[in-house]
Structures are given as structure tokens and as C-alpha cells.
Amino acid sequence: MKKKKTNPVEQGKGVSKRAAADSGIPDRYNIGITVNGEPREFMVGKDVSPWHTLAHTLRETLGLTGTKIGCDDGACGACTVIMEGKPILSCMTLTVECDGKSITTIEGLADPKTGALDPLQQAFIDHTAFQCGFCTPGILMGAKALLNENSSPSEQEIKEVLAGHYCRCISHYHVLEAVTAAIRKK
Amino acid sequence: MSQEYRFIGKATPRKDAADITTGRAKFINDIKLPNMLYGKVLRSPYPHANIKSIDTSKAKKLPGVKAVLTYRDVPDWKMGNPPHLRILDSRVRFVGDAVALVAAETEEIASEALELIDVDYEPLPAVYDVEEATKPDAPQLYTEFPDNVLPPKAPWFGPNALQNIIIGDADKGFKEADIISKGTYAYENIPNPLPPEPPGAIAEWEGPDTVHVWLSSQGPYFDRLTLYYTLGRKVDVKVTACQCGGSYGSKGTSFPIILQAIVLAKAAGSPVKLCLTKEEHLSTFTLRLGSRIHGRVGMKKNGTVTAIAGEWLVNTGYYSAITQGQVAVGCGEAQLMVRCKNWDLKSKVVCTNRTSSGWVRGFGGQELICVLIPLLTAAMEKAEIDPVEFFKKNFIKPGEGYYWRDGNWWVSRVVDFSRAMEKGAETFGWKRKWRGWLKPTTINGSKRTGVGVGVLGNADVGEDISEAYLRLDPNHTAMLYLSICEQGTGQRSSLCKMAAEVLQIPPERISIIPNDPSLSPYEFGSVGSRGTYAIGSAVIKAAEDAKQKLFEIAAPKLQASPEALETKDGIIYVKDRPDKSIPWRAAMGVTRTILGYGRFEPDFSLCNCVMTFVEVEVDVETGKVELLNVVNATDVGQIIDPPSLENQLNGCIGSAGIDSAVFEESLFDKANGRILTANMIDYKWRTFAELPEIRNVILETPFPSHRFGAVGVGEIVTAPGPSAVLMAVSNAIGKRLYSYPATPDKVLSALGKIKG
Numbered sequence: 001m002k003k004k005k006t007n008p009v010e011q012g013k014g015v016s017k018r019a020a021a022d023s024g025i026p027d028r029y030n031i032g033i034t035v036n037g038e039p040r041e042f043m044v045g046k047d048v049s050p051w052h053t054l055a056h057t058l059r060e061t062l063g064l065t066g067t068k069i070g071c072d073d074g075a076c077g078a079c080t081v082i083m084e085g086k087p088i089l090s091c092m093t094l095t096v097e098c099d100g101k102s103i104t105t106i107e108g109l110a111d112p113k114t115g116a117l118d119p120l121q122q123a124f125i126d127h128t129a130f131q132c133g134f135c136t137p138g139i140l141m142g143a144k145a146l147l148n149e150n151s152s153p154s155e156q157e158i159k160e161v162l163a164g165h166y167c168r169c170i171s172h173y174h175v176l177e178a179v180t181a182a183i184r185k186k
Numbered sequence: 187m188s189q190e191y192r193f194i195g196k197a198t199p200r201k202d203a204a205d206i207t208t209g210r211a212k213f214i215n216d217i218k219l220p221n222m223l224y225g226k227v228l229r230s231p232y233p234h235a236n237i238k239s240i241d242t243s244k245a246k247k248l249p250g251v252k253a254v255l256t257y258r259d260v261p262d263w264k265m266g267n268p269p270h271l272r273i274l275d276s277r278v279r280f281v282g283d284a285v286a287l288v289a290a291e292t293e294e295i296a297s298e299a300l301e302l303i304d305v306d307y308e309p310l311p312a313v314y315d316v317e318e319a320t321k322p323d324a325p326q327l328y329t330e331f332p333d334n335v336l337p338p339k340a341p342w343f344g345p346n347a348l349q350n351i352i353i354g355d356a357d358k359g360f361k362e363a364d365i366i367s368k369g370t371y372a373y374e375n376i377p378n379p380l381p382p383e384p385p386g387a388i389a390e391w392e393g394p395d396t397v398h399v400w401l402s403s404q405g406p407y408f409d410r411l412t413l414y415y416t417l418g419r420k421v422d423v424k425v426t427a428c429q430c431g432g433s434y435g436s437k438g439t440s441f442p443i444i445l446q447a448i449v450l451a452k453a454a455g456s457p458v459k460l461c462l463t464k465e466e467h468l469s470t471f472t473l474r475l476g477s478r479i480h481g482r483v484g485m486k487k488n489g490t491v492t493a494i495a496g497e498w499l500v501n502t503g504y505y506s507a508i509t510q511g512q513v514a515v516g517c518g519e520a521q522l523m524v525r526c527k528n529w530d531l532k533s534k535v536v537c538t539n540r541t542s543s544g545w546v547r548g549f550g551g552q553e554l555i556c557v558l559i560p561l562l563t564a565a566m567e568k569a570e571i572d573p574v575e576f577f578k579k580n581f582i583k584p585g586e587g588y589y590w591r592d593g594n595w596w597v598s599r600v601v602d603f604s605r606a607m608e609k610g611a612e613t614f615g616w617k618r619k620w621r622g623w624l625k626p627t628t629i630n631g632s633k634r635t636g637v638g639v640g641v642l643g644n645a646d647v648g649e650d651i652s653e654a655y656l657r658l659d660p661n662h663t664a665m666l667y668l669s670i671c672e673q674g675t676g677q678r679s680s681l682c683k684m685a686a687e688v689l690q691i692p693p694e695r696i697s698i699i700p701n702d703p704s705l706s707p708y709e710f711g712s713v714g715s716r717g718t719y720a721i722g723s724a725v726i727k728a729a730e731d732a733k734q735k736l737f738e739i740a741a742p743k744l745q746a747s748p749e750a751l752e753t754k755d756g757i758i759y760v761k762d763r764p765d766k767s768i769p770w771r772a773a774m775g776v777t778r779t780i781l782g783y784g785r786f787e788p789d790f791s792l793c794n795c796v797m798t799f800v801e802v803e804v805d806v807e808t809g810k811v812e813l814l815n816v817v818n819a820t821d822v823g824q825i826i827d828p829p830s831l832e833n834q835l836n837g838c839i840g841s842a843g844i845d846s847a848v849f850e851e852s853l854f855d856k857a858n859g860r861i862l863t864a865n866m867i868d869y870k871w872r873t874f875a876e877l878p879e880i881r882n883v884i885l886e887t888p889f890p891s892h893r894f895g896a897v898g899v900g901e902i903v904t905a906p907g908p909s910a911v912l913m914a915v916s917n918a919i920g921k922r923l924y925s926y927p928a929t930p931d932k933v934l935s936a937l938g939k940i941k942g
Contacts, residue, residue: 049294065216066209068431070382071464075866078382106209117207125203128829131674131837133206134213134382134431163873166866168382168432169674170840171833172874 031099036108055090066106077165080138087145106137129178131169225460226296228286230278233312233859244302250295253453282470312539316501346593351529359493359528363484367564373556375851377842383431386461389447405711407703427701430673434841469864476501477553485565495530503542514591516550521588522643552905559909560924610819614799632807636918640906646714648789652724653707662756676830688729718898732782740773798906809930815879823889824896834900843904847911
């Protein structure tokens, strides 16, 4: 989808529907987001509401339920996805803010053509780097974003990047082993 | 290593590993049914109030709203022990109690409808303290429970469920003592086990008397049974258990949410999903029990405990799900931890105006030992006894007895855990680091280190009944019919591995049916570390039974007796003539399956044990406590899956475990009855950046359990650490500090640097 020069939604952020209409922003307009390599169009006001978070849209509109909502408050990291190469909290990101952006979720981490698992996913399986598994998609996406930026982070760097991910079973130690193993295999 | 097995004791990938790492695993909130509505709960702003009037007319008119329910509209089904908690009531008993229920087409509409409900409350005085609540003039939560004291009964555990420990003659025991310590200790910071997945349920009525419920749980068969009885034995309950995003016990108390979804679905005529927000999870769901003891301990100079007496007060919040059962197990676990011939410990379970306390990993034992150990340490300190030596001497030994939760006297068949404790002490460097009571290990400027130790065991490894079916198919595969959830322990995979070892086919050739208790035999659930011994025994027996039947069919074809046969990788052969063999397919034919059955009956004569050593660093200028390293020592008989066991043991710091002595607490405002830490910024949790070093010492002395000689241990791992942390902090700062958690203000207050 062609990127708009200005994003009316960004201008109208935090503005009520009625106020937005008064200010000349149309009630309905399309936005485009590339999700796991597939371009998706949404009509704001129909497919998505201005207050919908990206986590909500991924899960409820697109059925991509691999992205988890833990706190819905930006504190637990379960909803982490990758936008334009960076890890973001999809529960703290409005869908309308993502117009023109490319997003990767846990469903898009494996090779889309061959289905081969990402080395990180394989390392998590090999090291049983999870227990209940609820926080795992978020941690995988956080770790993937880190490795995209830095192919050989130190253990301290891994810990700091993953510090925003809440894991209550305490699988942290196996996660660190798995991430380190995936780096070594690169 | 006790015995070399082909699969047991080897790391094998979890069966759900690919689903978890690709996002395909379906948790409760990932399920979407056609025409599904969303449920929301209007919650009380008052800790205690009567509902004088309630007007839902505006909410009902909001487009998209399909049902609005108040206490007048719902059946009088009751939950709890004894049954006393209604789905909705004319009285609310804590801030966050359910006042009305809404089902709507979207969550937004449901939330909007809540704001359109007008409620007129008559506020009532509230009570939060466990002792204040029992005073004659205290506000009464339930007319049926005078003085707010719950009846001391836990029918599920039998008519004589243990509620007190009365053994020998305590007066005589105190006379024999060289040292008597007495005091009041509390473990009342009510941490939240806080699984990452918020609790939730989906309900759909498939007929006038048939309801289908989707759950996040640890025991779907037992949930189904409980719901059947709660719904007056008039409704057929179908249950589908989803992947469980953490529970640590707590989701066993999801019944209020499940029933809310059930009545909304009935009223709306559509399926209803009701998942809590994290704020609701933190402020209205299950916390750890509040525990307080007024106690006395008598001890000889050599560490022999001559008497333990006192009153154990348990704060269960606004209702008791199964708290008396936790008291029963706690009383049992205390006797495993400390040998004493004279006990006079009486308990009281009390309800107060805050959210409920209940079922959390540690199940009563953690709560009791966290207040009992401080009493013991006061005596140990006077006697100058090394706590490791004390616990080693006093932990249950083979042949010794105890009253367990059923009120019966059991004689232990367990192994001697002393060796595991010694190995743990050695790995930790205890002898090098222990300098004596209230003495720091090191002093470096304002930073002081100290060490502590704790221990707990649980004989619930053999609790309750399990049944399993195992079907052999002629293509050399097997299907396990068993109703257990995967909540993180890896048990669904480990149980397949046990069957694989019996049948000598790789674990990947054994499947376990999707979680549907209508398709599988009776199963209590994977709780209390019972998965390995109790459930494992049923699975092993089912596999052995199926194998026996297979051999009986194959025997005539191989001209041998069934006893002379063995099987490996789908080939049946004569043990001493391996050349005489046929594949399963040839023995069975393609039109036959073989069904094995296994059942486990409760056995409380075995227990597990974890001793936890901790080292902390305390900054005496700032009061900050840092957990430096942890060693868990245990003997499990036989490891089933090494990474799963390591993961479980590492769990000692999470889920209302060790960190509830370091920084974790639900802060409660007694001025208005509100929980102040109802989000994940204010509720503190340990991050990747602050991990202590954890080492796990795991011995494998075969237990007299089942053919693999193993027992489970996961559940109790959170329990020995908290009191060990306070011991370590006390030693580091040279002052006794026995208040959970050891936050900087308490440390500085103990040091006399600020006013307490």
C-alpha cells in the first residue's frame, strides 16, 4: 500500500470521534499494515476502531492469537511483536498508528515459504525454554528483535533486553541458554 | 543415577513445544466460538455493604447488550467449603466483589453497560485483621459463620480431616525443654501467585440441561465433577481444558468466574467468554493465605524439639474455597519438617473483607512453616545450633509416623533425605559461609552478606485417585486417555514417556488425547506434585495391562507363554529366543485395538523434600536486600525429564515463592479495603536483569513408589525459601528480622536507623 504523506490519525490522536469529524478527519478511511509479509487493509471505523490496540486487532480481527495479552498495560511484555525491526508492545500501540508499517508476529517467525522454524524457536524447543508457555511468544519476539540488531549480544545485554518480559514459572535460565545457543549456531 | 532407562531420565522435547513456540497453543482467551459474547463484572467499591437497590434498565437498553444479571436473577448455586459463596448476592464482602454481570457483543459495550447500572449501597463496617474478625463485636460476613470462623471441616479429605496437631503431652514436653521460645509471627503479605495468563472461562449451553465449559485449570475432570454438584446435579457439564497459562494452584479456584460465564450464557442464549483483566486478577482473584501464629516451642540443647504449641490463625479473605483442606495439609507438612513428640497446635480459619486467599503452590504448608520456622530459629539461636544440622536431624525419617490430611496416622516409607541435605550444603558452601546466628558471612563497607536455610516436604505426592486408559494400535502406536492439563510442568509429555518406557516405543509414538474429561476416566488433576507418583502409577499400570493383553494375543502365535515375551519398537519377541518375533500388527491384526486400564489409590506414606539454601546481600545504608544465590537440594528417586525438573526447581523464586520474603506483597489499604498494587508496575516482580544464581542438587535414590522409583517435587519448591531469606537477612544485619517481605524500611527499622 502506498504510504500517505501525512497520517490523519496521528494528527487526530486522542481526539474523540465527534471531534475528529468536526476537525475534518473523515469518519472512515483505510489504513494498510503488512503483517507477516502479507499486506492487510483495514477501514478505520469499520474493521478497526480508533481505540483498538494492535494486540486487539492482531488477535480479534486477524485471528493471530499467538500474540498474548497479559496485563494490557505495557508492563509484562507478553504482547511483544516486531514493527519495522523493533520490538514494540502491541497492547500500547494503536492500530491506526501502524499505517504503512510492517509487523512480524510469532506466527511469522518461521520461514513463510519452507515453514522451517527460526533458529531461536528451535533452540527454545531444544532447551525446554518455557513452562506454561504463555510468555514465550513475547520473549521469542523480543529476543529476535535483539538478534536482528546485534548478532552476538552478551548475556547481560540479553538479560537487559528481556527484562520487560514477565515469566512467572521462572524459565529465565533456560531462555538464556536457548538464546545463547541460537547465537552460537549462527 | 539409579538405573539406566531408554527414555526415562533423558531430555525429550515437550509434545507441545512446537505449538508453544509458534503461537499455535490455544489458551482460554484464544478461543472464539460462533456468536460468542463477552462478559464483564460490575464490582463493589465498598469492602462490605448491602445492596439496597439496583437498576439495570439503562444498561439493558444499550445496543449490543444481551444480558444483565443481578442477585435477583441467578440460581442459588453455592461454592466454597462448606458451600456458602453465591454467584451474586445482596451483600458484597470485599472491594471488587461481584455486583452485577453483563454479556454484550463486544468487551467495550459490556464495559459501557457496567457504567449504566445504578446501585444504591448501604455501607457496612468491614474487618480485615484475622484476630479483629473473631471478636464478639466484629462485623459478620456470613450469618452462618459466627465470629467469622469457618467450620473446621474438609469433607473431600474425609470426615476426620486434620485441622489441629494434637500429639503426646505438650505441658510435659515444655517441662523437658532446655529452651523455650515463644512469640507471634505472621506471613500476611498475601502475595499473588499471578500467572501470566489472567483467569477466565467460556460457557455455552448446548441444550436446556447441558452446558459446555472451556477452562484454564489444573484438573478438568475434577472441575467437571465439582461443577456437576454445584449446579445441583441437574445439569450435564462438559469440559474442555485449554493450555493453561500458569496457575500455581490458583486457577483451581476459578469457579466464581466459571459460574458467572455459565449464568450469563444461559441468560443471553449464546456462548459467553469472561476473562479477567490483569487489574481484576490482581485485586479480585486468589492470593496466598494470610498466616499468623501465637506459638511456643520447647527444645533441648541438642536440637531435640520437645513441644510445639499454639494457635494458627488463617485469614482466607471473603470466602473459603478449600482453605480448611490447606490447613489439613499444612498440619501434615509441619510434622514432616520437624520431629516432635508433643504437639498442641490448633488452627482457626477466618473470613475477612478482602479478596480470597486460597490455593497457591505450597498449599498450606508454606504458610505454616513460614511462621513456624521463625519460632524454631529463636530456640536454635539460644541453643547455638546450626540450622542445617537441626533440619537434618528433625526431618522425617523412614519408619517414623505422622498424622496426614485425612486424620490418619501414616508411617513413612520414604528415603532418608539427609544425604540430599548434605550434598546441598556442600554445593552451597554452607560450612564456609555459616558464621553462627546473627553473624554476617562477609562485611564489605555498607554491604553485608548472610546465609539462611529452610526445608519442606509433602506427602501429597500420592494423594487422591487417578485412572488412565491406554490403547495400543496395530501400527505400533499408543493413545493415552487421561484428563490432565498442561500448566507448565511438562507432565502431559512426561507421562507419555513413562508409557513409552513400559512399551519400549519412542515417546513420539504415544499420543495423549485432547483434554476432554468426557472421553477419559477419573482423574483428580496434576496438583500437589502428584503427577509423577499418583498419575504416573495409573499410566504405568495401564501400559503394563495393555502390554500383558498384547502378549496374551501374541503368545499362541509365537508358541510361547505370555510371561516369556518382551517387546521393543513394535516387535514382540521371545526373551531367550529373540529370533522368534512378530510385529504388533501381525499379532493384533489391523482390525483390533487393545485397551489397558490403570488405577492409583491414595498413598500418604511417601513424601518429597526440598531444602533451600540462600545467600543475600544487604546494604545497611539503604536497606536493600539482594538475593545472590540459591541452592535447592532434593531427592526425587528418579528424574523423568531433566529440563522439566530443572525448570520446576528454578520456579522457587516465582509464583509467590522466595521473593515473597524479598520484595513481593499485595499492598492493602486498611482505610478503604483496596489493594493498592493492582497493576504490574506497582506489584513487584523479578526481572531477567536481577536473577540470582540458582543451582539444583538432585539425588536419585530409588523410592518405593512405582517401577521407576520416582516422586514429584515441583509444587513445594516455593516453600522453603521465604523463611530462609529472613534468616539470611537477620544474619547479615545482626538483628532478628522476621517480617515478610524484608523491604528496605523494615531492614532500616531493625537496624534502628528509622522508626519502625
